[in-house]
Amino acid sequence: MTPRTQLYADALMALKLWRVWTFLGVQDIKARFRRSFIGPLWILLNLGFFVGGAGFVYGVMFGQPMGEFLPFLITGFVIWGFLLSSLVEAGTAFVVSEGYIKQFSYPKQIYLLRALVSYSINMAIGLVAVIIMQVAFRNIGIDGWLMALPGMALLIIAALGHIVISAYVGTKFRDLPFALGGILQVVFFVTPIMFPIDILRAKGIDFVYRYNPLYYLIDIVRRPILERGLPPVENYAMAALYVLLVWVVAVAIARRLDNRVVFLL
Amino acid sequence: MSEFAIELDDVGIRFQGERNSGGLKDWLIGRLPGRQPAPSTYCVDALRHVNLKIKSGERVGLIGLNGAGKSTLLKVMAKIYPPTSGRVVVRGHICPMFEFATGFEMNQSGRDNIRIRGLLLGMSPPEIEEKLPEIAEFTELGEFLDYPVRTYSAGMFVRLAFAVSTSINPEILLIDEVMGAGDIKFADKAKRRMYEFMEQGKILVFASHAQTLLESFCKRTIWLDAGSIRMDGATSEVLECYSRTNVPTT
Numbered sequence: 001m002t003p004r005t006q007l008y009a010d011a012l013m014a015l016k017l018w019r020v021w022t023f024l025g026v027q028d029i030k031a032r033f034r035r036s037f038i039g040p041l042w043i044l045l046n047l048g049f050f051v052g053g054a055g056f057v058y059g060v061m062f063g064q065p066m067g068e069f070l071p072f073l074i075t076g077f078v079i080w081g082f083l084l085s086s087l088v089e090a091g092t093a094f095v096v097s098e099g100y101i102k103q104f105s106y107p108k109q110i111y112l113l114r115a116l117v118s119y120s121i122n123m124a125i126g127l128v129a130v131i132i133m134q135v136a137f138r139n140i141g142i143d144g145w146l147m148a149l150p151g152m153a154l155l156i157i158a159a160l161g162h163i164v165i166s167a168y169v170g171t172k173f174r175d176l177p178f179a180l181g182g183i184l185q186v187v188f189f190v191t192p193i194m195f196p197i198d199i200l201r202a203k204g205i206d207f208v209y210r211y212n213p214l215y216y217l218i219d220i221v222r223r224p225i226l227e228r229g230l231p232p233v234e235n236y237a238m239a240a241l242y243v244l245l246v247w248v249v250a251v252a253i254a255r256r257l258d259n260r261v262v263f264l265l
Numbered sequence: 266m267s268e269f270a271i272e273l274d275d276v277g278i279r280f281q282g283e284r285n286s287g288g289l290k291d292w293l294i295g296r297l298p299g300r301q302p303a304p305s306t307y308c309v310d311a312l313r314h315v316n317l318k319i320k321s322g323e324r325v326g327l328i329g330l331n332g333a334g335k336s337t338l339l340k341v342m343a344k345i346y347p348p349t350s351g352r353v354v355v356r357g358h359i360c361p362m363f364e365f366a367t368g369f370e371m372n373q374s375g376r377d378n379i380r381i382r383g384l385l386l387g388m389s390p391p392e393i394e395e396k397l398p399e400i401a402e403f404t405e406l407g408e409f410l411d412y413p414v415r416t417y418s419a420g421m422f423v424r425l426a427f428a429v430s431t432s433i434n435p436e437i438l439l440i441d442e443v444m445g446a447g448d449i450k451f452a453d454k455a456k457r458r459m460y461e462f463m464e465q466g467k468i469l470v471f472a473s474h475a476q477t478l479l480e481s482f483c484k485r486t487i488w489l490d491a492g493s494i495r496m497d498g499a500t501s502e503v504l505e506c507y508s509r510t511n512v513p514t515t
Contacts, residue, residue, distance in 0.1 A: 006347070020384045027381060031372040034413070099368035104385040105343050105359045259347040263280060 007258045014109035021110045025117025040125050047074055047129045058194050067137045068226075069196075074133055075222045076193035078126030079155065083214060084184055085119040086159035091170025091177035093163060098265045108261060112163050119163075120156065130225065144228035151220030151231075154239050158217055161246035168257040171264050191215055213242035269321040269357035269436055269467045271342055276351035278312040278337055278492075311337040313492045315351070319468055326483035326500055327472035328507055333489040335472040339363065339439045342470060357467065358387055360435040365426035366419065375410035375417070375425055376401070382429040396432050403428040403458070405451070420451070427455055431462040438466030442473050476504050 014021070033039035051074050059069040090112075094101065097111035134140035170176040192200065192209050200206050209215040216238040223231040257264075312334050319325055327335045340346040341353060343361040368385075369378050379400055383393040401410055404424045414422065440463070463469055463482060473479055479486055479500055486500040488507050496503050 019390060023384055023390070024381065027370060027373060027377060030377075031370055034372050100385060102340075102345060103361060103363050103368045105345065105361055106385060259349075262346060263282065 007255060010107035010258075011109050014107045014113060017106060017110050018113075020106065021113040022117050024110070024114040025121065028114065028118040029121050043122065043125045044129045044132070047077065047126060050074075050077065051133075054194065062195055062199055064196070067139070071130060071133050071137065071139075071226055072196065072222070073194065075127075075130050075225055076218055078123055078130065079218045079221055080188060080191070080193050080214075081126060082119055082123040082155070082159060083162070083217065084188075085122065086116075086162035087166055087184060088177050088181045089119070090115050090163040090166040091180065093167035094171045094261055094265065095174075101262060101265060112160070112167055115163050115167070116156070116160050119159065141228045144224050144226070147224035147228070147230055148221050150236070151217075151224060151239070154236070154243055155217050155221050158239070158243045158246055161243065161250045164250035165246070165253055168253050168261065171261050172257060187212075187214065191218070193218070213238065216242065270354070271317075271319040271356075271437065271468060271470070272352075272354040273315050273317050273341070273348075274352040274354075276312055276315045276341060276348045276353060277310065278334075278341060278346055279349045280307075280309045280311055282307060310492050312341065312348075315492075315494055317487065317494065317497065319470065321357075321467050323485060324463075324466075324469040324483045325471070326479035326486035326503075327470060327489060328474070328476075328479065328486055328503070329489035329495075330511065334492045335489055336363070336441050337492075338489065339441050339470060339472055342437075343439050355437065357436040359437045359439065360386060360430070360433055360466070362430050362438070362440045364441070365423040365430075368426075369414050369422065371415040372413050374412060375404075375406055375414055378414050378425060379410075379429050382426065383433070386430065386433050388433055400428045400432050403432075403454075424451060427458075431458050435462065435466040437468045438463065438470070440469070440471045440473075476508070479504065 029040070033042070036042060038045070051070055055066070055070045055073050058064075058073070059066050062069075064072075093112055093115040094108065097108070097114075100111065101108050131140065166176065166180070190208055191212055191214050197206070197209050197215075200208050216235050219231050219235050220239050223229070223235075315338065327338065329335050337346065339361070340363070341348055342355060343359050343363075344353070344355060345361070368382070370381060373381070376397070379397060380390075380393055383396070383400075384390070388396070404410070404421075406421060406424060409417070409421065414425070417425070463471070469482065471479070471482060483500050485498065486503040487494055488496040488503050496506055
């Protein structure tokens with residue numbers, strides 16, 4: 001087998017080992033909250049603090065009706081957290097699994113899927129906060145959540161692509177998570193999470209979101225959940241285009257570094 | 266019975282890297298025009314032109330001085346190190362027993378670590394649950410199994426890892442000198458379990474400095490010297506030559 005086909009064979013085998021990586025991913029969540037008293041409730045509580053503070057100030061500042069703005073803010077923030085993990089935290093996905101990679105024979109891609117599982121569970125807990133808020137504002141609809149599923153699928157595929165890139169590159173360049181963390185802090189403030197796109201449009205600076213691929217990824221999940229309707233097709237198209245691009249880069253990087261990862265750990 | 270096999274065809278492993286961190290800084294400096302730092306890369310051939318075939322039913326010993334490449338060779342067979350040259354074919358489920366000190370989730374309980382290790386060694390979840398009582402019993406860790414493993418002593422880690430590794434049904438068993446496990450009481454028990462376990466493997470590759478062990482387990486022994494196979498043959502002959510060459514200096 002050439003190294004290249006070996007990579008694909010490994011990736012395929014890793015997917016088949018779903019029992020292993022889902023278990024590891026769930027264990028990661030359990031481990032994170034093991035020694036805390038209220039456990040995953042902290043995620044909800046922290047979101048509550050954030051929305052209570054930032055939501056109030058920004059809502060008033062941008063003259064938004066709270067009933068719409070708070071769910072908007074919290075949904076965007078939860079999805080953002082997921083994307084952030086897939087780029088920053090994922091930079092250490094191989095590094096933290098070193099003890100396993102050097103000792104067991106399974107393809108190392110299972111540790112990327114493990115990361116995806118644990119980030120996804122985190123997001124799911126955050127989305128519970130959205131549901132709670134929607135119930136509180138009495139505008140919850142199961143139809144909206146169902147319409148969010150195609151967007152969610154694209155979001156997760158994109159996140160896995162991020163994880164592949166970040167984990168491989170992050171193993172070689174340990175500075176990566178720090179650098180990305182800083183950059184993404186800036187991106188957070190220019191991505192429509194704390195403010196709706198209407199404000200950008202009104203000020204004539206809509207290029208801020210138009211050329212931001214993360215906006216489309218967030219929008220195709222957030223909008224159906226909140227507005228109970230599908231976003232325009234072009235938003236899906238832009239998100240899909242971005243996913244494609246991410247995966248082209250991801251495969252190129254994986255092919256280059258796959259054989260070297262174990263030696264770089 | 267020819268379904269299990271290990272074949273190495275002209276395999277080489279070359280460790281390459283930068284002496285210092287090899288991170289962003291060095292990469293950037295390397296790209297700067299004009300300023301070329303002193304070459305700081307290293308290149309070690311851990312294995313060179315290794316050719317060998319191990320068939321189903323064979324028990325093979327590995328011997329050699331420290332740094333001769335025994336562990337590297339085992340990691341190649343376990344598909345952990347991809348060969349930098351040559352070709353490796355391994356048919357059969359691999360059970361590596363390399364180190365018992367790493368690969369734990371420190372904040373998880375002993376029981377959860379048993380589950381994780383079991384999964385990574387190829388057991389299915391129902392199989393693990395079925396064997397869990399027996400594994401727990403063997404570790405003699407009792408109530409400590411419900412404690413997070415970060416509270417464990419070094420010996421307790423070894424007990425746990427050893428008990429899980431030896432509870433699976435091995436096809437290809439790769440062992441890297443792991444005999445010194447636990448206290449006196451455990452070591453004796455572990456030895457017996459280990460011997461039974463080694464009998465079960467359809468293929469056994471066993472790196473050790475303990476010549477008596479190699480003699481009792483392996484018909485064939487491979488002597489590695491500086492990354493190459495120096496000798497490959499009947500255990501008694503290989504051990505004799507090895508001892509003659511490497512006379513301990515007093």
